[in-house]
Amino acid sequence: MRLTNIVQLGIKELWGLIRDPMMLALIIYAFTISIYTASKAMPETLNRAVIAVVDEDQSPISSRIITAFNPPYFSIPKLITQSEMDRRMDAGLDTFALDIPPNFQRDLLANKSPTIQINVDATRMSQAFTGSGYVQSIVTSEINEFLKHYRAASTVPIELAQRARFNPTLNKSWFSAINNVINSITMLSIVLTGAALIREREHGTTEHLLVMPVTPFEIMASKIWSMGFVVLIASAFSLVFVVKGWLAVPIQGSLALFLFGATLHLFATTCMGIFLATMAGTMPQFGLLLMLVLLPLQALSGSMTPRESMPEIIQNIMLAAPNTHFVMLAQSILFRGAGLDVVWPQLLALIVIGSVLFFLSLRRFRQFLR
């Protein structure tokens, strides 16, 4: 193994990238505009959830409840009739429909324990859960406020003071920004190494390499460092200028530690790219394989939905994916300001996964060159 060979071949890879202006444009887009747009698109917490109310009571309390739903959390409630409700929910116009029964106020004051019905469109998973909680608590507190005038000390004076740490306003755009940086890192590193390898084969240049005094290890190492380097630079730029600067997301922890983690992650994903390329014979096959791998990596790593809510078996399988650990690490460092003492298990996991992938793909790569 000679270090200069690895360096030289890596520089060659970088030149190849520079000579593909469209690819450069896409990389820049992926780490700037794409992240900005995605982040700005995210609703801040529950945003403008569409709610409709069937008011069959027409009492002071029902109007009190109706006026309690306000933007930005909810849209101004639409007053509809019972018969309209089903149709509107079918068409997906409303996410929530509140049905206040006739004589609600009378029954309430008469201690008859009336029932308010909340209809939730459960196909809209994200709003369904958080939103129904909000709707319940708004309704409850409005009714309680209303009842205060009618009864004496009947509630226990215990307040619940909730504080969200690390992101006090639960601003989803922060999360989305970081999350998209992570996704771009994974996507780009796999594509760059994998597709570059297939291109070499399609253009017949791998054969050429084999008559020169370079080993498969050197070829692979050169691809890993050069493409990893590109992605690392792009992600550091993106974090500092786009996420921290343009989007003004407060980054808590050490950027250097994060980039160290990103380097380890890149080591694993670039190896994965080479592995996939050796499996695929042609570029179209690689494109499909990429989709097959990338989608689960992104959707199930805990960056889109919480890991805790996934089935046990998927959680365990995903522990073998570098993304899972990188997402944990990124959240800990960037949001919670965690240090090395906290994230070392993730770093260790990335090293182990990366090394396993490296040896697997080196073995496949040797066969691939035969």
Place this chain on the structure above:
Amino acid sequence: MSDLQPKDHPLALTPVVRLDTVGLSYGKTRALGSITLNMPAGCMVGLIGPDGVGKSSLLSLIAGARAIQQGRITVLGGDIADASHRAMACPRIAYMPQGLGKNLYPTLSVFENVDFFGRLFGQDRQERERRIGELLQSTGLAPFADRPAGKLSGGMKQKLGLCCALIHDPDLLILDEPTTGVDPLSRRQFWELIDRIRYDRLGMSVIVATAYMEEAARFDWLVAMDSGKVLATGTPTDLLEQTGALNLDAAFIGLLPEKERADYREVVIPPRSFEHDEEIAIEAEHLTVRFGDFTAVDDVSFRISRGEIFGFLGSNGCGKSTTMKALTGLLSTSQGNARLFGHQVDPNDMTVRRRVGYMSQAFSLYSELTVRQNLDLHARLFSIPLDAIPARTQEMAQRFDLAAVMDSLPDALPLGIRQRLSLAVAMIHSPDILILDEPTSGVDPVARDGFWQILSDLSRKDHVTIFVSTHFMNEAERCDRISLMHAGKVLISDTPAAITQKRSAKTLEDAFVAYLLDASGQKEKSSPTTTPVPLSSAAAADTQNKVDRRTTANRLFNFRRMFAYTQREALELRRDPIRATLATLGSVILLFVLGYGITMDVENLSFAALDRDNSTISRDYILQIAGSRYFTEKAPITDYADLDQRMRSGELSLAIEIPPGFARDVSHGRNVQIGAWIDGAMPSRAETISGYVQAMHANWLTQKARELYGSAATSGSFQIQLRYRYNPNVKSLVAMVPAVIPLLLLMIPTMLAVLSVVREKELGSIINFYTTPVTRLEFLIGKQIPYVVLAMLNFLLLVIFAIFIFHVPFTGSFMTLTGAAFLYVVAATGMGLVISAFITSQIAAIFGTALLTMIPAMQYSGLIDPVSSLQGVGAFIGKIYPTTYFVTIARGTFSKGLEFSDLAGSFVPLFIAIPVLLGLGVVLLKKQAN
């Protein structure tokens, strides 16, 4: 210039091509400088000249494959820059680009390749089959009709390319170096074929660029070019007279400007001195290489001593390249031995690699590096001392005349110069052995002589052993010894003179052809060229056909041409079953993984309490949280530092702090505060936690109130009934599957559609789209159809799996869903075609598609956050993105039991998207290269 035009030449009645001050530049490089020229009709026009003088550029301009930058070109009586004339003239022109089979489709068979071209020219089945039969018969390709084009030898590829060009009876045939890299026997057959075609089709004009001067000597009229300018025109005899030379090679050199001519010297190879004979540099002993049951190299033995120039001759595909690869260790031998300097060839032995320079047949250097960078990189890889590299690079540049192109990219250079670069690279580390596989294919005569001078010097002065294969007989004559190879076997090895003598032939070429004919069991005159069905047999029918065809060909939209692309794309897909399997089975796996894995129902959240009161009532509060199915209790928190550390590490999602004196204050009815710390790093999860905590808190309060104040507290009680509609058990599969199907039906078809176009661009077959009558709309729709069909199959598979395997209830109208799916996949593939217009490399295509489909589909299309809640650009994208509407339709038909009438509104955007995307695709696609 006008005196060069053949005004009074008998052949030049009306010119077929008129060039008027035509110029062309690639960036800063000037390829053609103001050329004015008339080419006579009805004869064979030859373009001769060194590499890189603009022959290929000129031909591609005439064929209409490249947009004209400067000047005017009249072809077949009309301006070729005019799109409507191009559409009219196109069916009368045939263009065969440079490079072995560059415009062929490697996975398609010989028959299918020609058939595809026939369809592009709008021929019906009967006509096509008749024509293909004749063409394959007369080119001798008939026995190989079912062989994939990629597995043909170089000569056969060229013949196939010619068949494809001739399928539509062109009036103007443009051939760019058609015999480069073709063995002498095939070359002979090729020109006999052209002669016969011309005999049958009087009046056909042929324009040929060639590097073989002996071929050019047989043409009717020649254009000699140098550095983008015309040196001379006229019949071969004119040119000989003009220069007073004996042959065309010499005549051409005579035509060159004084400065360039000064560098030229006749190649003289001094005889070998025999002092090194003892040492054997290359040795093959009963070498056999098999691929499956095909024996490529069969029991080949030879010895090459140090300093010898050993030539390797043979027909295309006879095993020369395979033998050379076995000697370099690129291929492992099935039997026998290969030795270099007495050592067994070992692919892992780096020291041997340093002593060998190898140049493969295809250009295999880095097209992304400039000439200088290529040389520099290889110098470094061969560990030439750093300070010696600039001098060495300079030396190689000088030797191979690359100095002027040092900063160009190889792709911008003509074949001949690229070959010289490959050679320079193979020799940069001064190897002891040079293994060169057809190093001079496509190189012009002057450069070839220069190159042989270098080989001579290396062999005689530096005692480098040279093992070279070639198709040029004058090169073979320069070798010390040559071997003739055929069908994997060596026919004879000897000195060139001895071989000629043995056959008592006039020339080496005759001897060579005689050996080959013997070996292949043919007689000189019974080669496939003499048993053909005369092409004119159907000439009468042709005339009739031609009229019909040309009128139909001009129509704006022709279904046959469109289906040509559909059928070809479908065939390629069928030949690549892995691609189709990945697309279908892969998506089912994804459906399962994503549908199962994405869920919003958060459970098993970790929480711990910092209980600073430690009373019955505080423990009761904590217990009711721990008892719920949502939370799992961890070890109690000891102090603030512990709380901080454990939240920072992500171990705790929720921390509850109960203040000291909590129980006392509650019993006294004083206000107290319980603190709940929620990890906000993941906002959606934090919101859910917050909801849970609030609900539990309220619950607990009501309970406590009842205990403390008795029934008074129950006054004003009410109930909230929560109904989760469409998915009462709130199962994630039920909610997610209808949303994941649109995701998969977008990404996979789009990726395939993008690559189908970009692949043609990258590999070169896009040229067929430029030079045939197929319109942009036909091209796009034709390519789209197979992927739409594949996507629909995929859709059915996904729905079947969703309903029967994952048991997702389907409640609505299946027809509605299927109709929407169809519109949606048409839009998805259409989007792919639009993306492909911007992209030229497959890497960028893959990354770009992933970027432009995955993010909008997963984040802006209502998969997780409803589109109505989005903001800014994202909301805008969500509103115009087709996935949004298909998600609505899929959820409506799967979960909500809806019919078409309920969902008609969501169909409208899909209907609009299709013509918009197709229109954009047509506008953005270019019918000519820039």
